[in-house]
Amino acid sequence: MKAAILEEHGEPLAIEEVDAPSADPEGAVVEIEACGICRSDWHGWQGDWAWLGIQPQPGQILGHEPAGRVVEVGEEVEHVREGDHVAIPFNIGDGTCPECQRGYSNTCENLMPLGFVEPVQGAFAELTHVPAADHNVVQLPDGVSSVDMAGLGCRFMTSFHALAHRADVGAGDWVAVHGCGGIGLSAVHIADALGANVIAVDLMDEKLDLATNLGAVATVNASEADNVSGEVAAIAGGGADVSVDALGIAETCRNSVQSLGNRGQHLQIGLTTEAEEGEVSLPTDMMVMKEIEFIGSLGMPPTRYDEIFRMVQTGKLQPAEIVSETVALEDVSAKLEAMTDFGTTGIPVIEEF
Known part of the structure; x- marks a missing residue:
């Protein structure tokens, strides 16, 4: 099969023919029809x-946002069938640990992020293997x-998961x-679909325009604002109820926390870069005085x-x-390179393999 292989961090991926996977007894092989190119892929590509x-090593197939058709199932698989139209979460759980058994497979004790570690090769390829298929494969609606x-x-x-399950987002809240x-x-x-008033913050007007089309009631261009958190707080009438760091750099994390009002909730979704290495200093005294919550959120069971599919079917959510x-597999490296300077808008998706 054809796949995009990491050879060296920061260098173009190699498009090569490699051995196709076969299903282990509890696994399934999925033929990839589409795969998103995510900033997390950029992180892995950068090293x-x-x-x-979870630093991907040379030889790894990246890619962790796939959808496609099941073409092979292992002999012990009970619920997944050949021909099923499926999505694959990036947070691959083993299905047996206490976290998985309690319904929290996104924090599985033996979590394997798809496309980032050797046991779960990713979906920048024609085929990918999904372990514990009955637990990890998600049937897509008709x-x-x-x-x-x-x-x-x-x-x-x-x-x-972050907004609907981890934070307390209510109708009319400022997010x-x-x-x-x-x-x-x-x-x-x-957040808009959940009834919140959304303020979008970014450096680029093109992305803010798209955010407006997706439901944001106000925007802040961080490249033009003297005080990003102050502008957000002013729009929200004194401070946001919930604020999301969707990027993962120190500046956006601190801006998010500082834009909150009393008893606000900060949602940390973005993971950090080499500049932070997982450590960001925060105004902890202010957080104490305002009783601010810091909430981490990873993936979704x-x-x-x-829950998403029901909202998609009624038109309240439109991921499309x-x-x-849409691009070809050969275009992946160019899209990853563009992400270095935040040069992509929305979600680029591979559909030609």
Whole structure:
């Protein structure tokens, strides 16, 4: 099969023919019809996250936002069938640990992030293998396209879990989203669908315009603002109720925290870069005085995807609106390079392998 292989961090991926995977007894092989290109892929391509123990090594197939068709299942698989139209979450759980058994497979004790570690090769390829398929494979509803659903494996479902499950977002609440890449734009759209008033923050007018189309009621261009958090707080009448760092750099994290009002909730979705190595200093005294909550959020349990699908079926959520373009597998390196300077808008999706 054809795949995009990491040879050296920061260098173009090699498009090569490699051995196709076969299903282990509890696994399934999925033919990839579409796969999003995510900023997390950029992190892995850059060589980030050694401090988390998930730095991709040479030989790794990246890609963790796939949708496609099951073409082979292992002999012990009970619920997944050949021909099923599926998505694959990036947070691959073993299905057996206490976290998985309690419904928190996104924080599995033996979590394997798809496309970042050797046991789970990614989906920048014609085929990928999914371990513990009954636990990890998500059946897609009828009538949706793989391209439209490609972002579900990471960006869209991560934002949904953060806003719908981890934070306390109510109708009319002010929600600020700092960083309008794929995950931030997903957060804007989801927060709007949940009834919040959304303030979008980014450096680029093009992304802020898209955020407005997705439901933001106000925007702040951080390249022009003297005090980003102050502007957000002023729009929200004294401070946001919930604020999201959807990027993961020190500046957006601090801006997010400082834009909150009393008893506000900060949602940390973005993971950091080599500049921070997982450590960001915060105004802790102010957080104490204002009783601010700092909430981490990772992925989403596959068992709760049906919540997204029900909102998609009624038109309240439209993940396809965040897909900005479709490309070929050979274009992946160029898209990753463009992300270095935040040069992509929305979610680019591979549909030609």
